[in-house]
Amino acid sequence: MSDSTPLLEVRDLAVHFHGRAGVARAVDGVSFTVGAGETVAIVGESGSGKSVTALALLRLIEPPGRIEPGSVIRFEGQDLLALADEPMRRLRGRRISMVFQEPMTALNPVFTVGDQVAEVARIHAGASRADAWARAVQMLAKTGIADADKRARDYPHQLSGGMRQRVLIAMALLMSPALVIADEPTTALDVTIQAQILDLLRTLQREAGSALLLITHDFGVVAEMAQRVLVMYGGQVVESAPVRELFASAAHPYTAGLLRAMPRMGARRERLEAIPGTVPPASAWPSGCRFRDRCPFAWDRCATEAPVPAEVAPGHVARCHLVSEPARRAAATTGATA
Amino acid sequence: MRPPARGAAIALGVLALLGVVAVLGPVAWPVDPDHVFDAPMLVSASPSVAHPLGTDPASRDVLARLIAGARVSLSFGLLAAVVALGLGTLAGLAAALAGPRTDRVIGALIDVGLAVPRLLVLIVLTAALGRLPWAWLAVTMGVTGWFGLARQVRSRARALAAGDFARAARALGAGTRRLALRHVLPNIAGTLSAAAVLAFAHAITLEAALSFIGQGVPIPVASWGGLISDGRAQLWTSPWLALAPTLALVTCVVAAGALADAIERASPWGRVESAP
Structure with a gap:
């Protein structure tokens, strides 16, 4: 992490859902920073507020959800919550992008995958159809898809889950964004594919110099990928530490x-311990x-x-x-x- | 692509045949539909070689009028459907994507539009506007007939816009226009075409209903509805006068209904979950 201002600074972030039955405080006073090129993991159970935090960074919270006044999100020196809608839209996919959890449904079924990667270039670089296509094929090749120029002409349903996740990664990293948010990028995949996808994410991230905010519930993934960890519970960060420190002495x-x-691996314990109870509703x-x-x-x-x-x-x-x-x-x- | 359902193929064939009759009919049966054959007597002749479907009480050739009626009724339905499709799609997309305020306004408009009986609105409108040329009547028909379509578009668009690929697209910088044109419209093409085919059938039926009370396509222009209305007085003496246009209208409407049904069920784009 650089000593000057961090790439991303989140302070007192609160996202509340104002429903008929009351207010659900899904994210409630979250503060953290991400440095340029750094990988930070957010860990927590379902309902801990980690995905809502990610969507809030992109300002993609839908009503009745709302980012509460007093929240601060600074990114590359800009106050994102004070930004008008249009500049915010231009930021998405270009400076901050996101890889979603569900490779089976995150692609539009009626367009070829090449077309969908190319769309990102058309949105942000104003590239012509041919240029955008060429960039898309090149990016797909970089994600390890063999015969990228042929596969680019495939529709999503013709590809496996792992391949589709590669396509989504290609879309997210096409513009070499400063920050990539990955929300459970490997949860929906076979175990054998998971390691490959994580490797790919790390390689492309390094190449582009991007920071990575990795949302997961899997400490194995954290150990593999992250430098720092935020543990979320009940819409709050309950612990944050460098990865080694956290594994050695969780407080x-x-x-x-x-x-x-x-x-x-190699543990003598016969049964895994579980935390009793479940996360209460927000x-x-x-x-x-x-x-x-x-x-x-x-x-x-x-x-x-x-x-x-x-x-x-x-x-x-x-x-x-x-x-x-x-x-x-x-x-x-x-x-x-x- | 799966092979088109047989029902859809038959329905499409029937509609195409009616279209061919409308376009090429006057060439195959070059008789002026407005010509009065037996001017002094004005008798309704029975079917014969000269007049396969006989003549009407004004002594005009019924087959020629049926063909002319096909031209008018089918164009009428098409024009009304295009207007309803355009307005309904625009309103539905705007309601789903342009924010909660727009949604409330359009939602209220749809509720009112669906609550008031359409035939009543059309009767009042035609009475107020006087006798409209058929094209304007068709436009009026479209303007009063987009509410159901808009509601369908709104609910499908809302579901799609909240779905995974639209959200992923937004996270990568897609704006509202791109969302509508790339992520919503192509995925509701099935719903849209089925709804448009139904709007077409409804317009033709409604025009027939208006003709029955003398508010339809103005005479002497022949429409199927007008012909049925003209022929009903002679139903016992010369049944072919009303039966021939009725048969044409019912065939057309049933075929359109079957086609809409088949599109909705077979369309690869009909549902979000299914892939092409």
């Missing part, structure tokens, strides 16, 4: 639980700490006082009362590893 009980729930977070209902270490302070982010070590922050109570923390960690 938040939720993070610790997620790590223990991960299968590990319209009904518990008072105080949002994780307390599922936390094995919760005590009365957790119900009355919402924890604020506290520094565990330089660059390592956790939103947990345990951080400020070393005695309890020691008891909790020994209890957990016993």
Whole structure:
């Protein structure tokens, strides 16, 4: 990460959905930065707010959802939330782009894949039909699609899931954006294809010098790809740290639980541990700490006082009362590893 | 591409045949539909070699008038369908894509348009505007007939715009126009063509209904509806006068209905999930 201003700075981001039944605070006070060329992972269960955070960065939140006043998103020195619609549209796909989770449905069935990659060049570079097509074929070849000039003429349904994900990556990286957001890019794919797609993403990202914001629920992917991790729970970042630091000494009980729930090669444990309970709905977070209902270490302070982010070590922050109570923390960690 | 359904092929064949009759009929049967053959007597002659479908009470050749009626009725239906398709598509897309305020206004317009009986509106309009030439009557028909189509377009467009590929396109910088033209319209081509074929059939039927109360295509221009209306007084003495145009109209409307049905079911673009 560069020492000057980061590529992306998100501060106090809140996205609320104003429904008839009340307000769902899907994202509630999220702050983080992404440096140029850096890979940052956002980890969390379904409903933790990670995908909504990603869509908010592109300003693609649909009503009744709304990015609340007071949120700040600065990208390349620009205040994205103050930007008019048209310049924001020109930013999408050119400076910030996104790879979606579902390669089966993220492509339009009535156009060839080459046409759809070329469309991005037509939107942003004002390229002619022939130029755009040539760029598309070249980009498809770069994503490792053999006979790219032939495959470009295929319709989405003629390609496998892995191939389609390559097409989506080609679309997202065609303009060499400064930031690529990838929302669970490998979740819908076969395990054998996942590693290839991650490799491809990393190679193309390096080549273009792009930063990568990787949204996943898979710590294996995090370890493989990211330099820093944000763990999200209940619409908040509950812990953020460099990858090694997080794996070595997770400070938040939720993070610790997620790590223990991960299968590990050569582990002697017979059963995987699970975190009891589920994420509560975003319209009904518990008072105080949002994780307390599922936390094995919760005590009365957790119900009355919402924890604020506290520094565990330089660059390592956790939103947990345990951080400020070393005695309890020691008891909790020994209890957990016993 | 899968082979077209047989029902669709037959329906399309029937409609094409009617079209050929309308275009080439006057060449094959070069009789002036307005010519009065037996001026002093004005009798309705039975079918004969000279007049295969006889003559009407004004002593005009019924076959020639049926062919002329095909030209008018089919053009009438086409024009009305094009107008309804254009207005309905524009309104539906605007409602789905141009923001919540536009959606509310167009939504209210659609609700009102669908709530008021169309025939009633047409009767009031034709009474107020006087006797319109057939083309203007067809335009009026289209202007009063786009509401259902707009509602269909709106709901399909809304679903598509919220769907994965439209969202992916927006995330890569596609604007509203591109969304409408590339990601919505081609994917609702099936729905649109089925709706347009139905609008065509409705317009022809409604014109017949208007003719029955003397508000249809003005005389002496022949339309199928006008011919049925002209012939109904002689239904017991000269049934062919009303039966021939009725048969033509019913054939056309049934074929159009079957075609619309087949398009909707067979179209590869009919549903979002299916690939071409």
